[in-house]
Amino acid sequence: MNGFYKINKTNEKNINFIHEVAEVCVLAGKILLENGAETFRVEDTMNRLAQSFSVHEAQSFVTPTGIVFAIEGRDVTQLVRITRRGTNLRKVSEVNSLSRQVAEGGAQIEEIHRRLKHIDRIVNTYPEWLQILAAAAASSCFLIMFLGRWGDILPAFIAGGAGQAGTIYFHRLTKVKFFSEFMSSILVGLIAVLSVRIGMGLELNKIIIGAVMPLVPGVPITNAVRDVMAGDLVSGLSKSAEAGLTAFAIGIGIAFALALY
Template identity: 40%
Template sequence: MATERGQLVLKTALQAGRIMIQNGSEVARVDDTLTRIAQNSGYPDSKVYVTITGIMMALSSEGNAQVEPVKNRTIDLEMVTRVNDLSRRYAAHDISLVQFDEALADLEAHPHTFPVWLQLVAAAFVSGTLEIVFRGNYHDALVTFLIGFLGYAVFLGVNRLARVRFLSEFLAAIVIGVLAIETVKWGWGNSTDDIIIGSVMPLVPGVPLTNAVRDIMSGDLVSGIARGMEAVMSAVAIGSGIAVILQLM
């Protein structure tokens, strides 16, 4: 049987790893963080196995292994950074193991997410400025700004109302396609293609795709392929939504 301290080490490490995976960390970073937590707790021979759907960890001297499932995944790299900071503070003996565990629980209970209005404004700026930077299309920048704003609002709204994977990307792409075509018809925009390309950019799964490549290059083939397929499915959902509208309109 594991000692009480060993159980706390496992609980804290697994919780830290789950938070990191849920918020978009690559597998190698999670593996390294959990290993260091165990080493700094006096368990240098720990065994860690990390995938994007679950984490298994054992403290060899304790003889027990525990599994932590990962059910939801999003992108919030600030959460990953906060867990890393707590891990470094624990390694530097600035906080105790109990304080580390309590800080993780507080982090999950009170996530420091940006307000929805700021996320929407950021998505709008990404959409509009890409029209200028990559296409040199100043005329359509304002229209793309507004459509990017509305498209991302649909994406966030559907995510909150329906826990169906890839549905939010599909419906947001449909709304973007309809608005892009209609604004050109009304004479508010010049290029439907440019407006659509700029407006869907906030929906593109750039971080998951990058992490998939990093996982594969690190040798984490299971997680890399799984994350890559997840990114591809998101891209397919976006493309399908646009394709449906272009065919119908």
């Protein structure tokens, strides 16, 4: 009787451990997918985490809007819906570092779960004022890179910072990403047009090009190409469509502003 009780307790511990491994893998995949990681990286990280905890029957299927994770023979399947996506490469880097640490056998599963929850709770890696300042400085640098005039650095600086501030503000009003990009590009275009009209700016095209670059979806485009090359056609085409719609919204916003010029 005692042997039967011990076997049941052992099986119960094993089942609880398997479920916790699944939760850790899905949480890691969720953080990566929500913050700009490509599909291949998400699936590979989830599978490696499972294997590091001696769960070799794990299977994962990832799309831009959802994660399916299952462990064969264990009756464990989890589905997570992804409702928001952005770019926060610091979170991606932290999850990757944590995954490598697990692969080296340097942490227990409870500690990994706790650290992943902490990473997931981080809202903004950098304060908003610093994001705006960085976008403004990058816009000035892009202006020079595209052979703009030095006299247009200040208009590009102001327009780029205003565009980033607009993205943050409009994203709070609505979760429709394309709307915030559209309104931000209008703001960039209007500031560029106004700077040229009052004589503060010289070349309208170069000012707009430099200021709009921080809004361009560079990470989604890169991930879309990598997913297609890795054979993840569903994710690659989905991300390509998302990046294309974002670029279209930016173009329409700039065209609307230029119509007033």
